[in-house]
Amino acid sequence: MDGISVFLNQDMSPEQEEYIRQAHRSGFTGIFSSLHIPEDDASKYKERLRTLGTLAKERSMKLMIDISTNALEKAGFSLEEVEELNTLGVTGLRMDDGISNQTIAELTHQIEIGLNASTITADDLQELQELGADFSKIEAWHNYYPRPETGLDAEWFAAKNQWLKQYFRVTAFISGDGERRGPLKRGLPTLEQHRDVHPLFASWELKNQGYCDDCYIGDPRIRACTMQQWQQFSLEKKVILAVHKVSDRCRSMILRPHQNRQDEARDVIRSADARFRAIEAILPENTVTRQVGAVTVDNQKYQRYMGEIQIAKRTLPADEKVNVAAEVCQEDLPLLNLITAGVSFELVEKKETNSLGVNK
Structure with missing residues (x-):
């Protein structure tokens, strides 16, 4: 599976809607977003997420939201009422490290859960098993790294993923080559070596050499010509x-x-x-x-x-x-x-x- 990122720091524009439609036509089947973006008027989160969820549902696209307890509450949601998020079109929650394994285990019976792939340990897995977590609803999601020189080492990444794949699907991020997310605008890759390389190659390398199942573009956009290349390769295996x-x-x-x-x-x-x-x-x-x-x-x-x-x-x-x-x-x-x-x-x-x- 391939996915794009759509952030909630501004209202959905016609250009953003067209980008989502174009991505779907090009073979992208997932959307990642985050509730961690500071926003004075928290009500805007809910409306923007509603709009994004509608667009995702119309195209049967997966919608994974990065959350923490505080960010979720600030946006007017609660982990005790996950059904509301499901209704909006949210299909999964990527959990902040501050959320307890007890809460995570309970949520796996209501919605798909993304764990932090980089920090999860064998002890975490044992505890989740003991707490009755539904492992079929859990995935492992790596972080992206906005600051240059902080992205993951490729060999460590591959070794970690070989272990993770015994239990979960593994997802990682690559940089976009169009509009990049501020304030640094240096790309949002998981691996440092992918910060400034062609997105399609980075995705191919993650899957073929990094033991990764799914790849999401961390930045808001890729170029139109890159989207065409992605479509030809993902749908027709043509470069x-x-x-x-x-x-x-x-x-x-x-x-x-x-x-x-x-x-x-x-x-x-x-x-x-x-x-x-x-x-x-x-x-x-x-x-x-x-x-x-x-x-x-x-x-x-x-x-x-x-x-x-x-x-x-x-x-x-x-x-x-x-x-x-x-x-x-x-x-x-x-x-x-x-x-x-x-x-x-x-x-x-x-x-x-x-x-x-x-x-x-």
Whole structure:
């Protein structure tokens, strides 16, 4: 499961509603929010949560709310009346460390519970079992870390999750690459190494190397182009790569869908059928060093390999038989890791956008 974050520090705008709709269309099935945001007029929490809950219910999206006893009461709710939260569309509560295991155990029979994945111990699990908690209603949720240098270590994270997965689903956060939450605006990742990397790659790495089940974007937004990439990969397992410095002579050859060969190469991604298409003679051009992300086309000096299209996964030397025809944009380079054997990918020319992700 993938999810987004929607915070309650302001009224729901039409742009925010459209973002939620777009996220749902792109394969996101969960929303995370928090009642920890300071707000003088506590009544605004309830109305904003009602609006968010309605949007979530309309799309059958999970809605997990981060709470503490004080924040919940300030917003006009109570742990003794969880049914009201259910009615609003809240499907789960991520519990603050200050809430007792006794209360948590009782709540598991009324609503889904998220425990702090980073701090839960074996003693906590034993106590919850003794208190009769319904473990089928419990998940383990990691924190996000707004301050640089405080995110979790990847090896510790993976080891912790291997233990947690014996009992629960595990959820973690990644940074967004659009609007970032203040005041620091340095991203909201669980792992420090993911603070400024492509969100789709960070999600893939959490699940494939971090033993994580679910991934939520901690920040308020991702870019429109990232949302498109997420949709293609989550729904079709197709990787969209933005490229620039495209050769006019090779434009039609490379700006199209491709598929990596099933016999995966060490050094390059190989377009499976490229050289078997009918093409004219390809003359040597721009036969320079192939940096990581270089999109190449074999020229006529490679004889029967002429027309083969590759993407360099590591720096390779210049070859008079290989033209460098484009370059994968820097921010998309991590996505090369997603293109394993048989995975489809498409090369699209990068377009300049404004801060809202709208083409100029």
